[in-house]
């Protein structure tokens with residue numbers, strides 16, 4: 115039975131997660147990880163507090179804007195790589211630090227970085243990819259929190275045709291945890307939509323191994 119816990123964010127009973135993927139990976143969804151009130155408050159705080167920026171990638175020698183705003187926060191000394199270039203993360207804000215401690219306590223995990231994404235409308239998206247950069251280690255645990263408008267998330271196996279793709283609308287206040295070998299065998303995306311949708315914030319907590327951590 116899930117324990118009733120008192121948290122910074124109120125009294126929350128964590129229900130058992132829904133298991134979305136158990137073959138060649140491990141993906142679980144906690145639908146009501148935050149209450150609607152917490153979710154609204156955190157969405158407003160993060161929308162105004164975070165240093166949202168436009169990231170560009172190099173493609174065929176051209177500088178292309180990614181279709182969303184994003185920003186990395188994390189412990190110093192754990193640079194992340196984007197399009198082959200290393201960047202230092204921003205220092206934790208109080209809101210992100212509180213969310214991180216809450217996540218670590220309730221999930222029994224630790225993280226040192228978070229990539230925050232802001233999808234401004236239905237035209238913002240993230241293309242098929244796996245979070246398999248070497249600095250995330252062999253079997254990364256990625257904890258993904260959704261706030262704001264519901265958007266369609268999808269996972270597909272890279273090679274096996276017998277495993278059906280998983281598609282679901284990620285509710286506001288939900289926590290999706292991708293673990294085990296998920297990033298080796300599966301890709302995920304957040305597709306564009308023609309529907310009129312408001313903004314969505316996604317926080318993906320990760321552990322980025324720095325040069326001194328060894329054991330990648």
Ligand SMILES: O=C(O)CCC(=O)C(=O)O
Pocket residue numbers: 229231240245258267284302304316318
């Ligand atoms: O917005 C999402 O739900 C997914 C974001 C994602 O896959 C990423 O930032 O790596």
Ligand SMILES: [Fe+2]
Pocket residue numbers: 243244245302
């Ligand atoms: Fe991802």
